[in-house]
């Protein structure tokens with residue numbers, strides 16, 4: 001009787017049908033599973049050290065992330081890898097777009113893996129947020145190297161300023177070295193100050209050129225010539241061979257006019273054809289000679305120590321700057337002061353000093 005009554009009651013008309021959950025249980029489980037799948041910093045470190053590429057890739061992604069939680073984890077991983085880093089040679093390659101960097105790295109990289117080396121290719125390209133990563137777009141030019149199990153190719157960190165991209169590449173070098181890569185190639189396109197950034201993170205700096213219309217030295221930044229440990233004239237094939245050899249003479253002459261380098265190394269000029277894979281072993285021999293000479297003289301280590309000091313200072317400078325410019329009050333005060341300076345209402349120095357005074361008086365984090 002009572003059960004009958006219950007059934008007919010309007011209050012129980014939905015008996016037997018559970019009310020819908022406000023939250024989607026399966027979605028929650030999916031998220032939980034995903035979280036569980038995210039490897040811990042320790043797991044990534046041991047993965048990297050045992051040569052697992054997925055761990056290496058994931059850790060580099062954490063380095064590149066702008067999420068503060070990821071940054072924390074990335075720092076832990078770098079710390080764990082640091083003791084295992086430093087056992088490599090680092091070669092920087094620069095040259096204007098179209099000179100053949102990607103094609104060269106394909107030929108050079110496969111030559112090195114055939115010698116039994118483990119090669120990691122990274123890039124510093126501050127413009128990559130527009131071009132979607134210099135290496136990524138070029139992976140088609142590195143068909144062999146992409147498939148090579150002794151090579152690791154990573155497109156450049158995108159966006160941000162050069163300082164940020166460069167720092168991330170430097171951190172990625174540490175992880176690659178800990179992952180057993182003994183030859184690190186850093187590619188950069190010759191725009192802005194990216195060569196300087198790359199120069200300060202590599203042991204050997206190679207400038208790729210092609211022979212021009214005769215006036216080889218025109219348009220080439222003096223600073224880059226000074227930084228180069230070798231100049232390689234690419235596309236020395238077919239009708240170009242003669243011109244390439246002429247360019248070689250001209251560059252050689254020009255290089256002799258520069259004061260001697262601190263390393264005492266006399267920069268070399270060679271020709272090659274990245275497409276025909278010619279002249280590649282000569283380039284590696286030159287680089288090897290350089291390493292032999294500078295390791296013996298102590299310059300190799302000295303330069304790395306200097307670079308570490310430089311990067312410490314760079315990181316401090318960069319973070320101070322970004323902290324300053326990202327304060328909401330500073331952003332609006334800066335705008336106001338810019339206008340005031342524009343209208344001659346305040347001197348630029350007084351405006352700057354006002355902003356800084358405000359910044360230092362604030363409890364900033």
Ligand SMILES: Nc1nc2c(ncn2[C@@H]2O[C@H](COP(=O)(O)OP(=O)(O)O)[C@@H](O)[C@H]2O)c(=O)[nH]1
Nearest residue numbers: 096097098099100101102103234235273274275
């Ligand atoms: N003839 C010739 N063409 C080359 C050589 N190396 C590269 N190239 C061509 O030059 C163009 C630009 O090469 P790429 O590697 O993409 O240059 P990047 O912009 O410096 O990376 C491509 O069409 C290549 O096929 C070479 O040694 N000889």
Ligand SMILES: [Mg+2]
Nearest residue numbers: 101102134138
């Ligand atoms: Mg390229």
